[in-house]
Amino acid sequence: MKKIGLIVNPIAGMGGKVGLKGTDGTHILDKAIRLGAIPEAPAKTIKALEKLLPVRDRLLIVTCSGNMGQEEAENLGFQTKIVYKPKKTITDSNDTKLAAKKIKEEEVELLLFVGGDGTARDVYESVGNRQLVLGIPAGVKIHSPVYANTPEKAGELALLCVMGKNIAVREEEVVDIDEEAFRRDMVRTQLYGYLKVPVDKKFMQNKKAPTPLGEEATQKAIALDIVDHMEKEICYIIGPGTTTRAIMQALRLPYTLLGVDVVMNRKIMKKDASESDLLNYVNQYPSKLILTPTGGQGYLLGRGNQQISGDVIKKVGKENIIIVSTNSKIIELRGKPLLVYTGDKKVDEMLKGYYRVKVGYGMEVMYRVEGE
Amino acid sequence: MKRISRDHKVRNFHQAKWDEPIIFELSNEGERGILVPEAEEEIVKVVGDGVSKIPESMKREKLPNLPEINQKRVLMHYLRLSQETLGGDLNIEIGQGTCTMKYNPKINEYIARMPEMTELHPLQDESTVQGILEIIYKTDLCMREISGMDQFTFQPGGGSQAIFTMASIVRKYHREHGEENQRDEIITTVYSHPSDAAAPATKGYKVITIMPDEEGYPDYEAFKNAVSERTAAFFVANPEDTGVFNPRIKEFTDLVRKAGGLNCYDQANANGLLGVTRAKEAGFDMCFFNLHKTFSTPHGCGGPGGGALGVVKELIDYLPKPIVGFKDGKYFLNYDLDKSIGKVRLFNGVPQTVLKAYAWIMSLGAEGLYEVAKVAVLNNNYLFKKLLEHKGVDAPYIRGKQRVEQVRYTLEKLAEDTGISTEDIARRVMDFGMHYWTSHHPYYVPEPITLEPTETPSKEDLDEYIRTLHHIFDEAYENPEIIKNAPHRSTIHKIDESSFDDPEKWAPTWRVYLRKTEEE
Structure with a gap:
């Protein structure tokens, strides 16, 4: 019998229809309920689970009691195993975290979670990138590409996973925006981590290209270009992201995915460097800074890499910034510029302009960088 | 499933299906298409037997693994395969954008096949x-x-x-x-x-x-x-x-x-x-x-x-x-x-x-070449205007201006509205004896179609192509299932494309095919 995990964040999406732009925090939830919000998540969960009905008899859904998954699964006649019971009727982010941890221990093939960016963050905190997961979209804010486009699509993908078909695995970003800023119509995303999600090979871009280079292969090609052209006695500051991680992997060095690492003469100088570490290095050595856009909106700086401060950048120099990105990320921007937000207006202004973005071995795209 | 709507005047087409094996599978030991006669004695005297002069190191030890088939079977084989393709001379060839698929005058083929050309060395x-x-x-x-x-x-x-x-x-x-x-x-x-x-x-x-x-x-x-x-x-x-x-x-x-x-x-x-x-x-x-x-x-x-x-x-x-x-x-x-x-x-x-x-x-002469350009641009802009009249169809850039000889359209809105992708529609177009190409990869224009009519099609041809696409776009909104499962009237039906990017599943030659299938 195959096992699939299910966590429903029952309040996800409730802020949306009453114009509250998110449901993070209990006072906002109270307000939403007062404004007449009704739960969105159950119907969306059912839409996804319906796609799994063809394999119902071969499937055990590992979930939480009540409105966190049990009700939807059992309504459709699925067998369930309850591994987490929330203590209160109105659940919060802690419940999602505890449930995700419990479900992971059950060694499920795939953990489905229903919610928005906040839910994705909670799941990430508990399972990291060690568990295959997939989001069913129900939240108000969905910027993290760990969610399928629709609940139905999530169900279809889950079915393919259960049947062991056509699935590739990709690491996608968990990003969230600052809800307070969002309510003031400012969109500020922040990168929190990466979740492992299934991708239907059918929908992968390069399937008919003569040389099908997937995301990972492209990252490797970019990394080889960087590594082949690394200069001696230069201090390389490697920013966070999966594309920059490939450089560390090509160098066979330890790395941090979300942190900033420092490399010189192909040796690791500092893992997960702080701003003061970086200042220390850039004051001692000529340096280059390798960045990749993160955080869902094409942010190069200021979203998850605040260590790379205005002072660090001033010392490194604009001409020593190397930007790397897979082509698919550039395409997703749809002409919108890459963004920088260092908190230092002068530095942001200085960083504006056209850059050569490395998109493959010996391949670059001219792309515009702007301040926030 | 709903019946295919016939309100539109779209072609009632069906592709041939022969279930024809590939030529290596047709081979029968000893069967042959042609018996090459022995060289006559006088010729052998002058040039030798034609074989003994080949250096030993270059001679094959085993016969090449070529299929052994009689002439009639070879003819049937290739005619059947030709019926299973959608040749440029059969369909309204507008869909292979950037390829400028125009009519190839047959008289020019005739000229190129004259012995004055073919006998040259x-x-x-x-x-x-x-x-x-x-x-x-x-x-x-x-x-x-x-x-x-x-x-x-x-x-x-x-x-x-x-x-x-x-x-x-x-x-x-x-x-x-x-x-x-x-x-x-x-x-x-x-x-x-x-x-x-x-x-x-x-x-x-x-x-x-x-x-x-x-x-x-x-x-x-x-x-x-x-x-x-x-x-x-x-x-x-x-x-x-x-x-x-x-x-x-x-x-x-x-x-x-x-x-x-x-x-x-x-x-x-x-x-x-x-x-x-x-x-x-x-x-x-x-x-x-x-x-x-x-x-x-x-x-x-x-x-x-x-x-x-x-x-x-x-x-x-x-x-x-x-x-x-x-x-x-x-x-x-x-x-x-x-x-x-x-x-x-x-x-x-x-x-x-x-x-x-x-x-x-x-x-054509100089004036004729200029006329080619004018008609190609006219045809393209007629097609452009008509296609954009349909809900869900668009083309990014230079709004309100004409295009030259081709357009890369986007079905992004249609895909959002209906869940039907350009690749789904490309398969459905086959049901009407036509086809189209999407775009080079990666897709910079989302859900793309690239169409280039050239000077060749008549207004009737263009109208049929437009009617057919409009009909399918309507289906996307009204009866998407028929598109999802398309093609229905082609030689082969929808295939599992998941192995396209898996080198382990590729067999570029018969020998590789045999090796890979034997391993299974």
């Missing part, structure tokens, strides 16, 4: 092949007139090989000028053909790509930032595959020239420009045309194709050898090119393709 003495040399020479003169260049070669076998030839000339040119190591970059644009990046990359160049600005023109500011003393050349198509013509092209080429680079024009999209604009006035040092596109000789499998590559005076010496010259009333093969890059193909290219192109040009 490329090693014959020049004095015995004056006719074909004259035709190559005169086609060169026509191409010079069309482009403003000073000399053409017909050696490249197609567009990509012509781009490769241009990249080879670029490298040799900078070597001659002592700048080969310094100039290691070429610049191209995102909507130029992928070979404009790929072919120079095979010559060792770093490739810098310019993205479009909001209007779809190559971003001039980005371009200015890309050009430097490291620029070896600029490779670009204009119009690009969006059908958008860059009117500032001269500013781009001037910038490259000032920086010391060469300008190379990919004229695969030339069909709307014949008699309208020329490579020379746009500031290019080289350009190429595809004879199998703009100049009506058939494509690829129906080909072979031909890449006509032209250069300005200063670069003639770099061309592949030989080129055809004319002196003292005689045509001759000119090997006297002291900076030549060498050869890119055997002998002198594909002369029968040049012959067909020459016949086509001469049948």
Whole structure:
């Protein structure tokens, strides 16, 4: 019998229809309920689970009691195993975290979670990138590409996973925006981590290209270009992201995915460097800074890499910034510029302009960088 | 499932299905198509038995694993396969955008198959092949007139090989000028053909790509930032595959020239420009045309194709050898090119393709070529207007302006509304005896369709194509299931594409197929 995990964040999406732009925090939830919000998540969960009905008899859904998954699964006649019971009727982010941890221990093939960016963050905190997961979209804010486009699509993908078909695995970003800023119509995303999600090979871009280079292969090609052209006695500051991680992997060095690492003469100088570490290095050595856009909106700086401060950048120099990105990320921007937000207006202004973005071995795209 | 709506006048088509095995599976030991007679005694006396002179080391130990089949079965095999394809002469060939799939006049095929052409050998003495040399020479003169260049070669076998030839000339040119190591970059644009990046990359160049600005023109500011003393050349198509013509092209080429680079024009999209604009006035040092596109000789499998590559005076010496010259009333093969890059193909290219192109040009004359361009642009803009009338269909860039000879459309809205992708629709179009191509990968225009009608289709043909697409777009909104499961009337039905990117599942030859299936 195959096992699939299910966590429903029952309040996800409730802020949306009453114009509250998110449901993070209990006072906002109270307000939403007062404004007449009704739960969105159950119907969306059912839409996804319906796609799994063809394999119902071969499937055990590992979930939480009540409105966190049990009700939807059992309504459709699925067998369930309850591994987490929330203590209160109105659940919060802690419940999602505890449930995700419990479900992971059950060694499920795939953990489905229903919610928005906040839910994705909670799941990430508990399972990291060690568990295959997939989001069913129900939240108000969905910027993290760990969610399928629709609940139905999530169900279809889950079915393919259960049947062991056509699935590739990709690491996608968990990003969230600052809800307070969002309510003031400012969109500020922040990168929190990466979740492992299934991708239907059918929908992968390069399937008919003569040389099908997937995301990972492209990252490797970019990394080889960087590594082949690394200069001696230069201090390389490697920013966070999966594309920059490939450089560390090509160098066979330890790395941090979300942190900033420092490399010189192909040796690791500092893992997960702080701003003061970086200042220390850039004051001692000529340096280059390798960045990749993160955080869902094409942010190069200021979203998850605040260590790379205005002072660090001033010392490194604009001409020593190397930007790397897979082509698919550039395409997703749809002409919108890459963004920088260092908190230092002068530095942001200085960083504006056209850059050569490395998109493959010996391949670059001219792309515009702007301040926030 | 709902019945297929027949309110629209769409074709009631059904593709043949023969379930035909591949030819290796048809082999029967001992069966044969032809028995080659023994050589007569007198011949053997003069030339020997034809086998014993082959060195031992070159002789096969085993017979080649060729299928053994009788003639009739071979004929049936290929006729059946031909019925399972959607040939350019059968369908309203509009959907293969950028490929300029125009009518290939059959009389030109007849001319190319005359023994006066087919019995020629490329090693014959020049004095015995004056006719074909004259035709190559005169086609060169026509191409010079069309482009403003000073000399053409017909050696490249197609567009990509012509781009490769241009990249080879670029490298040799900078070597001659002592700048080969310094100039290691070429610049191209995102909507130029992928070979404009790929072919120079095979010559060792770093490739810098310019993205479009909001209007779809190559971003001039980005371009200015890309050009430097490291620029070896600029490779670009204009119009690009969006059908958008860059009117500032001269500013781009001037910038490259000032920086010391060469300008190379990919004229695969030339069909709307014949008699309208020329490579020379746009500031290019080289350009190429595809004879199998703009100049009506058939494509690829129906080909072979031909890449006509032209250069300005200063670069003639770099061309592949030989080129055809004319002196003292005689045509001759000119090997006297002291900076030549060498050869890119055997002998002198594909002369029968040049012959067909020459016949086509001469049948039209200068006014006729201009008429071709006008009708191709008119057809394209009629199709453009009609398709955009349908909900969910759009085309990014230069709103309210005409396109040249093709358009890259987007079905992004339709896909959002209905969940039907352009690839789903591309399969459904097969049910009506037509097809379309989406775009090169990766898709910069989401959910793309690229259509190029050329001057060939009549208004009735265009209307049928438009009706068919509108019918399918309606289905997307009203009965999406029929599209999701398409094609219904084709040789094969929807196939599982998941193995397309898995090298383990590829069998490029029969031997590989046997090995991989035996392992299973």
